[in-house]
Amino acid sequence: IVVHSATKYLGGHSDVVSGLAVVNSAELAEKIAFIQNSTGGVLGPFDSFLLIRGIKTLAVRMDRHVYNAEKAAQFLSEHDAVKNVYYPGLPGSQGYEVNLRQAKNGGAMISFELKDNYDINTFFENLQLVSLAESLGGVESLVCHPSSMTHASIPADIRKKVGITDGLIRLSVGIEQINDILGDIAQAIAKAERK
Template sequence: MKNYEYIESALIHGGIYGDERTGAVNTPVYQTSTYMQDGLGKNRGYEYSRTGNPTREALESLIAELEGGKAGFAFASGMAATTAVLSLFQSGDKIVISSNVYGGTFRVLDKVFQRFGFQYVIADTTDLEAFEEALTPDVKAVLIESPANPLLTVTDISAVAKIAKSKGALLIVDNTFMTPYLQRPLEHGADIVLHSATKYLGGHSDLIAGLAVVKTQELAERLHFIQNATGGVLQPFDSFLLIRSIKTLSVRMDRHVRNAVELAKLLREHKAVKTVYYPGIPDFQGYEINKRQAKSGGAMISFELREGYDTHRFFEELKIIALAESLGGVESLVCHPASMTHASIPREIREKVGITDGLIRLSVGIENVKDLSKDLQSAIERAKL
């Protein structure tokens, strides 16, 4: 029985807390590949660590509780989690994806799953009428991000879930940008939630991991079979590290968001900045929807500089904020989506949805915001042609 009510406590005490045998407050690292059995067909709940490991099980139980799902699954990367979830479907099935998703998600659909007869179609999930038209009888699932990567487009999860359900399709939501601390998609009608736990859940840029949470026992059984059969599981020590990191998620996210709000205001008011994409700005297109389904606008900002400013020089002039792939770490990171995270998406598709060559994506860290402001302003000034 849980003796807490709020998610800040669940982050620390949720799932399988500590070790009953010794009283250790941290789940031990069960660094073992196999388990001694008491006899033929008699084990103590574990046989082989690909199938089940106590440290990984503690993490999986924790993320299931945080997202409000039936079961959680931990994988070796976010893409391994995505691949396992997509493996729930078969040749001839079709999936609808939102018009701007992570490039790796697009790549695995376009270059891997399409080879096996599993099709995809891109739709603007912010346009509910157009979205519903895209849900033909062969569509078995919808995969969205909200806010989406990298334009922070907000999709109404509840509305999309209702339409998907009416058409017999599952709704999969990538919740990487928000985490369960800021948004819980299952409460809004989603069937499956995905995380690149490498990002905010890990939070320290020191591990690679993926998580999936399902809403029903039927999905849990099917996904566990795929996890065990394909074997892309998270290792015990990384599971331990991720549990450790999740304990501080609330305090980190509060600081991330506070810094992001301030930097978004700075960028909006800067004469050299043409466009700012951030769901926490009241006049942002998806602000009201995001406000209904999430605690805040998160800590990701995308923006474009005006003509007369060199984007490449801007990257070169940053001193604190690092030019790097990934996001969600305690350090601030900046990237160029067109040539980095979304390079696998064909140029014509990128440009159609607004991922221009001038787009800059900023993952706001937890440094002192005054240092971050100074770094941004100095780099922008030095980028002037």
Template sequence: MKHYQKIESSLIHGGIYGDERTGAVNIPIYQTSTYQQDGLGKMRGYEYSRTGNPTRESLESLIAELEKGEAGFAFASGMAAITAVLTLLKTGDRVVISSNVYGGTFRVLDKIFQSFGINYTIADTSNLEELSHALTADVKMLLIESPANPLLTVTDIEAVSFLTREKNILLVVDNTFMTPYLQRPLELGADIVLHSATKYLGGHSDLIAGLVIVKTQKLAEKLHFIQNATGGILQPFDSFLLIRSIKSLGVRMQRHVENAEIIADWLNKNEAVASVYYPGLPTAQGYEINRKQAKNAGAMISFELTAEYDIKKFFEKLKLVALAESLGGVESLVCHPSSMTHASIPKEIRERVGITENLIRLSVGIEHIDDLIHDLHSAIEGSKK
């Protein structure tokens, strides 16, 4: 029986904790592909590691507990997780996605699923009136990010859930930016939660993983079938590493956010900065909604420099902050969305939704704040035309 109520304890002791046989406080790495059976039809709970593995099962149990879901499923990448969820759809179905969403999500819909007759619509999900019009009779799924990647647009998850429930549409929320430590979409009305666990849950830029958490047993049965049938499962060693990383999620996120709040305020007051996108700023789009549905605004910031500054030089002048894909690691990372993370989205769509050529996305790490500010200041000053 569990004797804790707070998520900080669940991060460490949640799911399947330890090993009953030896007393080890960490779940063992069951590095096996198959399991000996005691006779025909006499299994000890496992038969083949694609179908089930004790280390992966421990991780899946943990993330389900953290997100307050019925069941969790671990995949080889965030895109494998998204692909599995989209496999719930069939020919003729339509999915609505947020107007600024991860480029990989757009790409798999545009280049893969559309060829199977599964269509998509891009909508501003923060605008309930526009969203309501987009939820046509053929829409079977709404996939949102809040805050969205890369403009940090906030969508009212609870309000949106009323629309989807009324129309019998699955509400899927990509919770990668926030993690269950800051936001739990299932409690706000979502049906499915996604994570690129490569990011904050992994937290150290040393593994690739994806997670799916579902609200109901019916969805759990469907996702387990898809996971087993398509086979994009997370391996035992990576499952072990992810469990290890999740144990420190609380303390890492506190430092991430502490740094991000200071940097967002500094950027907002900097005359070299034309605009800042961060839900924690009182002037930001969705500020009040984000306060209502999340613990805080997270640690992702996007911004644009004024015309007097050259962003190519800005990237070149950075010394501490690395120019790289991905986010959510202990190290600070910066990227150029229009040519990196969102390059697969056609230019006209990027420009229409506000992903400009001057947009910079910053994943704030847990380094000392003084060093981060110094590096950003030096890079901005060094990029003046």
């Protein structure tokens, strides 16, 4: 059973909440369909319309998302203020070889950490194009601070053990012009440096 969030790229416009389960067995599909029918866990008509609408433009959106993400990952990896970049499409990064075998590209999600002499809250406050948000994967570029947002309920020692540091930033790269995205990130980093 593969469970997938359709809320993210399949919907793509940050306006629908949806998920799906995919199976390769008719027997298993029938069991899931029975549960779904008896519990009512199905999308309403308008949500279904939004999801179908998003799927129609998925390929062209993903082309731009990935193009921008590759440029952003390269930019961040070369920036003096950045301590670590986590992106499986970046040569030399952890998971790069596995990604080459399993995927066509590195996707559009990047995680990174600024060096200790940069204040991430000041970075977030100074972003103008890129927005701070919890739900990622839409057409717009968004950042998230996992340790205070999506993963805040997980004890700090467990977060640290799995690599979710207090300085970790997740960037969902959108489809805007790449120079606009990079320019916004660069100016916010410059303002975040502690003097």
